[in-house]
Amino acid sequence: MKIVLLGSGNVATHLGTALKAAGHDIAQVYSKTEANARMLAKQLGCVFTTELTELVTDSDLYILSVSDDSVPRIARHFIGSNQILVHTSGTIELNTPGVSGVFYPIQTFSRQKTISFAKIPIAVEATSDPLAEVLLELGNSISSQVLQLNSNQRKAIHVAAVYACNFSNHLYTIAESILRDNGLDFDLLKPLIAETAGKINTYSPRSVQTGPAVRNDQVTIAKHLQFLENEPMLRDLYERLSQSIINFNQK
């Protein structure tokens, strides 16, 4: 497919690289920041522009990978055109004016780290069945796990990802802070964190829940709350997460 890439951040870079490697023709890169546009265009071996009015008009697909805030403004440019614009966001509505579909890779990307797209699930959503077919095919050209969703399911994935990833990472931050306050290195917990996250590849997380809450071990819970007596916010999270574990366990 002939594709124009709008955006030059982590998702645009990784996605553009994977699409090019799969044999697609990246025709042009757009970014309002010239240095970024030039760098990514060079990497992908194509031309670039910093003006929406200078986009090539004959591309099969326009993929918009920018911050959620910027999507509506750029999408507006496509209202009433024949060009097909899809965004890559987990959050932005399908019915955003100018948007025809969603091509959402369910992964977090870092600039530095190369990542294989083959194992990244891609969720597609489209305003028409033919476009859904095109997006599924495009997805299958770079990933082994592509599925069509409705908007509610995409939102469910995004909310679930907030718990499993954003909030988990915050719990790591809390753990690091507790250790540091006691003169200990966060490295001490890394094998345990790796084992915990690794287990879910084999077991349902519910079936391998460990710790004082799932045992309803109120003695240990009380000791831990006592330990956190000067940290009201952490105490509060400890109590509520423990209660949630107890509730889930009783379901």
Next chain:
Amino acid sequence: MKIVLLGSGNVATHLGTALKAAGHDIAQVYSKTEANARMLAKQLGCVFTTELTELVTDSDLYILSVSDDSVPRIARHFIGSNQILVHTSGTIELNTPGVSGVFYPIQTFSRQKTISFAKIPIAVEATSDPLAEVLLELGNSISSQVLQLNSNQRKAIHVAAVYACNFSNHLYTIAESILRDNGLDFDLLKPLIAETAGKINTYSPRSVQTGPAVRNDQVTIAKHLQFLENEPMLRDLYERLSQSIINFNQK
């Protein structure tokens, strides 16, 4: 060292196996459940007993790896003896009657899964300096990361582990439940979870926090809370964890 192992659960099994492999003499296994005692003793090539009164008396060290509940009862047997008993719990007090020290591997163990002790941090604590030396040496014979702690630090590790592991696993459970309620497979999030947990080997978790809360993106947060409108407990956790991320970010 000549060692008696009290307990036949996951920690006892993995620890006994690692100690034997490091050349220590496992002299005897104790478990009140005969089948378990026999099985572990067979695995370690030693004798077993189901009676505390039948423990061999000339061992250099007695390692107690049983559930926290059972520690005080078994430790009581060692009050007033010359035998040195250490437990392997992250939680039980050093000053438990009968206990001389702590030998705490900072990892979670599953029966089925073999695990290399070499990379498991071991925290030791002792009622005397000579015993601390012995335990450090024992730790160094099976692990590359052994450190001496005080009781407060051991508690800090345990509390931090509850956040980073027990609570993270519960967040995976919540994510799985949200996906299932929307007809989606938990597999969709596994690459994202692996990436999130893997990142902390390279970066401080605080520095790689992503998601709506750290951006203080109240529009997305409001949409997610709306999505969870029929799940008051999940809503509550979402709000409090988001607020905690915002607070940490402002520190």
